[in-house]
Amino acid sequence: MSSPASAAPRASRTPWVVLGLLAFEPMSGYDLKSTIENTVGHFWQESYGQLYPTLRSLRAEGLVTMTSEPDGARVRHVYAITDPGRAALMAWLEEQPRATPVRNELLLKVFFASLADAAALRRHLRHALERVDEQRAVLAAIREAIAREPADAHQRRCWTLTVDLGLRNAEAVEAWATQALAELDAEADAGGEARP
Amino acid sequence: MSSPASAAPRASRTPWVVLGLLAFEPMSGYDLKSTIENTVGHFWQESYGQLYPTLRSLRAEGLVTMTSEPDGARVRHVYAITDPGRAALMAWLEEQPRATPVRNELLLKVFFASLADAAALRRHLRHALERVDEQRAVLAAIREAIAREPADAHQRRCWTLTVDLGLRNAEAVEAWATQALAELDAEADAGGEARP
DNA sequence: TTAGTCATGTAAATCGTTACATGATTGG
DNA sequence: CCAATCATGTAACGATTTACATGACTAA
Numbered sequence: 001m002s003s004p005a006s007a008a009p010r011a012s013r014t015p016w017v018v019l020g021l022l023a024f025e026p027m028s029g030y031d032l033k034s035t036i037e038n039t040v041g042h043f044w045q046e047s048y049g050q051l052y053p054t055l056r057s058l059r060a061e062g063l064v065t066m067t068s069e070p071d072g073a074r075v076r077h078v079y080a081i082t083d084p085g086r087a088a089l090m091a092w093l094e095e096q097p098r099a100t101p102v103r104n105e106l107l108l109k110v111f112f113a114s115l116a117d118a119a120a121l122r123r124h125l126r127h128a129l130e131r132v133d134e135q136r137a138v139l140a141a142i143r144e145a146i147a148r149e150p151a152d153a154h155q156r157r158c159w160t161l162t163v164d165l166g167l168r169n170a171e172a173v174e175a176w177a178t179q180a181l182a183e184l185d186a187e188a189d190a191g192g193e194a195r196p
Numbered sequence: 197m198s199s200p201a202s203a204a205p206r207a208s209r210t211p212w213v214v215l216g217l218l219a220f221e222p223m224s225g226y227d228l229k230s231t232i233e234n235t236v237g238h239f240w241q242e243s244y245g246q247l248y249p250t251l252r253s254l255r256a257e258g259l260v261t262m263t264s265e266p267d268g269a270r271v272r273h274v275y276a277i278t279d280p281g282r283a284a285l286m287a288w289l290e291e292q293p294r295a296t297p298v299r300n301e302l303l304l305k306v307f308f309a310s311l312a313d314a315a316a317l318r319r320h321l322r323h324a325l326e327r328v329d330e331q332r333a334v335l336a337a338i339r340e341a342i343a344r345e346p347a348d349a350h351q352r353r354c355w356t357l358t359v360d361l362g363l364r365n366a367e368a369v370e371a372w373a374t375q376a377l378a379e380l381d382a383e384a385d386a387g388g389e390a391r392p
Numbered sequence: 393t394t395a396g397t398c399a400t401g402t403a404a405a406t407c408g409t410t411a412c413a414t415g416a417t418t419g420g
Numbered sequence: 421c422c423a424a425t426c427a428t429g430t431a432a433c434g435a436t437t438t439a440c441a442t443g444a445c446t447a448a
Contacts, residue, residue, distance in 0.1 A: 010433060011409085013301060019307040030399050040307055043300040047437060052401055074399070074444060086311075093312035096323055097301040105209060105293040106238040107358045111236055112216040114351040115282075116289035121354065127292055153309040157383070158317065163304045165372045172364040180357055187353070207437080208407060226427050243409055247431055268428070270416055398445070407436075417426070 014046055014054045015063075019081055019089040022064060026080035029055055038145050039159070042166045054137055055079055063088055122184060125177045132174045139166045210242055210250045211259075215277055215285040218260060222276035225251055234341050235355070238334055238362045251275055259284055318380060321373045328370045335362045 021027065021035055029051050036046050045119045063085035069076045081089070106128055113121040146159045217223065217231055225247050232242050254260045259281035265272045277285070302324055309317040342355045 013299075013304065014435085016308075017304065020304070020311065023308070023311050028399075029401080043298050043303045045297050045299070045410095048401070049437060050435080069397095072445075076398095077400075081356040089308070090312050093305055093308055094316050097305050099322060100301045101241050101298050102239050102295050102298075103209075103241070105296045107239045107285050107361060108209065108213065108216070108236065109289055110354055111358050112212075112219070112285070112289055114348075115216065115352045116221050116286050118350075120290050124293060131295070138230070146296065152310075153383075154314075158306055158309045158340075161372075161376055162307050164367070164376070165303060168368040168372050169365060173361070176357075176361045176364050180360070181355075187349075190435095210407090224427075226428080244429070245410075245431095246408060267427095268417075272426095273428075393448100395448090396446085399443085400432100401441085403440080405436105405438085407434105410432090412425080412431080413429085415427085418424085420422090420424105 012050075012054075013044075014050045015045060016092050017046060017109055018051065018054055018058060018079075019063060019085050019092075022079055022081040023086060023089055027077050028076050028078055032079075039142065040162065042135070042142060042161065058085070122181065125181050125184075127152065128173060130179045132170050132177075135166070135170050139170070140164050208250075209240075210246045211254055212285065212288050213240060213242060214247065214250055214254060214275075215259060215281050215288075218275055218277040219282060219285055222274050224272050224274055228275075235338060236358065238331070239358065254281070284286060305309075314384075318377060321377050321380075324369060324373045328366050328373075331362070331366050335366070336360050 017036060017040065018032060021032055021039075027035065029048070032051055032055075033046065033048060036044065046088070055064065055066070059066055059079075062082060064079045064081055067078050067080070069078055106124060106182060109124055110121065113124070143160070143163050149156070149159075151159070213232060213236065214228060217228055217235075223231065225244070228247055229242065229244060232240065232291075238271055251260065252260075255275075258278060260275045260277055263274050263276070265274055302320060305320055306317065309320070339356070339359050342352060342359070345352070345355075347355075
């Protein structure tokens with residue numbers, strides 16, 4: 001008795017990012033993309049291929065409206081959140097966040113590193129340290145963008161909190177990779193191997 | 197002149213997890229699933245829906261072989277890595293890891309928390325602290341599983357390194373959430389609001 | 393004039409999860 | 421006998437990315 005598999009429930013968070021940002025300010029799809037990069041970009045990304053279809057369906061559901069503003073020969077499509085949109089967003093914000101599955105390719109290569117040559121592991125660890133610096137620069141830029149934004153204290157605090165965890169994670173990776181490299185050096189010295 | 201979009205390049209890392217584990221020991225699809233959970237589960241997950249099709253295509257490419265071992269009335273399908281499979285795996289392990297996009301629903305709710313009621317943010321932070329404890333238990337179990345495994349020192353070190361970063365990340369979240377809750381309390385006291 | 397950015401999207405393909413389907417074995 | 425677990429998968433759907441397509445505006 002095989003009834004058709006009813007399959008996956010709606011799980012995309014894209015609508016919520018969109019509604020959240022539109023709750024601060026009406027914007028175009030293009031603006032949404034760049035605002036996402038400049039604010040939540042260090043822990044959340046969206047592509048145009050997700051954004052535009054999402055805007056279309058949110059509009060169909062009545063959670064956002066679109067107005068066409070003439071801009072020279074072009075037309076800007078500005079989206080704004082509606083009252084039902086705000087209500088849906090609030091309800092979602094109250095819900096306990098679902099665990100977002102973590103996938104870390106660096107750790108995968110570390111886990112299997114004993115199958116490759118010994119230099120590869122060190123290389124990956126040093127590369128991770130370089131990326132920590134880049135990440136710090138990204139976080140600093142976001143922090144400045146927040147500082148420039150006219151917003152009340154509570155709003156600013158919520159935004160800054162996300163940067164804070166980003167910094168702590170960067171520190172965790174830095175301490176981990178540094179210690180790992182030091183231990184590998186110590187083991188190599190003890191084993192009498194040449195260090196690359 | 198619209199030639200058909202050639203679309204996404206092969207980006208799945210599932211084949212590499214499979215090849216990596218089979219490089220340690222031949223296994224069935226079922227074994228792969230549970231081994232993944234017990235070893236790399238804290239930073240990498242795979243579903244049967246990914247594993248079985250991947251095993252099929254790896255076999256078609258000659259990177260793994262399948263042997264059918266009778267097991268009572270059942271048949272166990274045991275997969276083993278081939279020499280070309282090992283070569284492909286080594287080459288991948290040498291490559292610099294691509295950045296795996298991070299998506300964190302908790303931070304999304306924190307970022308937008310000023311749009312919801314003030315209690316929700318505290319609730320999410322407290323919930324995060326609880327999940328840190330669960331995560332520590334998972335990591336401890338994996339550490340024990342590694343200790344039970346007969347493996348050489350270097351192999352064991354690589355495996356343990358992944359657990360170490362997991363622990364550091366857990367500490368980062370704990371420190372962050374604890375500090376955030378304390379600061380929110382201080383602000384609430386200063387503002388004269390009731391604390392939930 | 394040319395590079396860069398603003399701006400709006402679509403098409404194709406792949407990635408990945410969830411739910412389903414099926415049946416044997418094992419321990420209590 | 422029954423529940424849990426071993427064991428092997430597939431179907432359907434939804435999520436997401438990448439590449440493409442198009443064109444206006446702007447500053448050097």
